[in-house]
Amino acid sequence: MASARQPTRVTYLAPNDPSYDLVTPDGIHVKTNGQYKTDAGRKAAAATIDRYWHAVRKCALEIVPQGDTELRDKLVPEFARHLSIEIADDWQVIEGPVSHRRQQAFPSLTRPGAWATAHREEDALYIKVVPELNGLGRQMAGELNLWLGGNTNTLPTELSNLCAGVPCYRFAYDNSPSQAWDQCTQ
Numbered sequence: 001m002a003s004a005r006q007p008t009r010v011t012y013l014a015p016n017d018p019s020y021d022l023v024t025p026d027g028i029h030v031k032t033n034g035q036y037k038t039d040a041g042r043k044a045a046a047a048t049i050d051r052y053w054h055a056v057r058k059c060a061l062e063i064v065p066q067g068d069t070e071l072r073d074k075l076v077p078e079f080a081r082h083l084s085i086e087i088a089d090d091w092q093v094i095e096g097p098v099s100h101r102r103q104q105a106f107p108s109l110t111r112p113g114a115w116a117t118a119h120r121e122e123d124a125l126y127i128k129v130v131p132e133l134n135g136l137g138r139q140m141a142g143e144l145n146l147w148l149g150g151n152t153n154t155l156p157t158e159l160s161n162l163c164a165g166v167p168c169y170r171f172a173y174d175n176s177p178s179q180a181w182d183q184c185t186q
Contacts, residue, residue, distance in 0.1 A: 033089035044172035059163035104130035137166030
């Protein structure tokens with residue numbers, strides 16, 4: 001009698017090489033590229049990255065059906081340990097095309113000539129973001145959506161759109177002359 005094969009879940013593990021020099025308390029691997037010069041700055045950045053994760057997780061858990069225990073109890077909590085973030089070191093302060101505020105941005109990885117504050121790689125659970133972390137919440141929600149979609153057939157919805165309201169957060173980092181934090185939460 002042939003046994004039924006169980007689908008094997010492919011688990012992406014965050015990079016564990018020395019260039020990922022910061023791991024947040026929730027387990028997110030971060031390549032800082034030397035953008036946070038002090039230990040206090042690195043700790044503040046790590047805490048803020050986790051703060052974004054907590055807001056995205058809260059939003060996701062409000063959307064995922066209560067009865068979906070695989071998503072709620074296993075996959076959502078596991079996500080942070082698989083995510084990797086790189087802090088851009090090729091950024092400059094530019095005028096935002098819509099807001100006209102001065103903000104940190106790096107050359108777009110997908111649109112030549114354009115600028116981005118955050119970008120995600122859909123096949124690697126990887127986000128590149130400016131040091132002030134502007135745009136991290138929406139990209140993190142998109143990566144969580146991909147993580148859930150790759151590990152279950154019951155994905156409820158498009159989290160990057162539904163969780164787009166995750167606020168931006170200020171932290172102990174001197175982002176002047178950027179104005180991106182003008183309306184952010186302390």
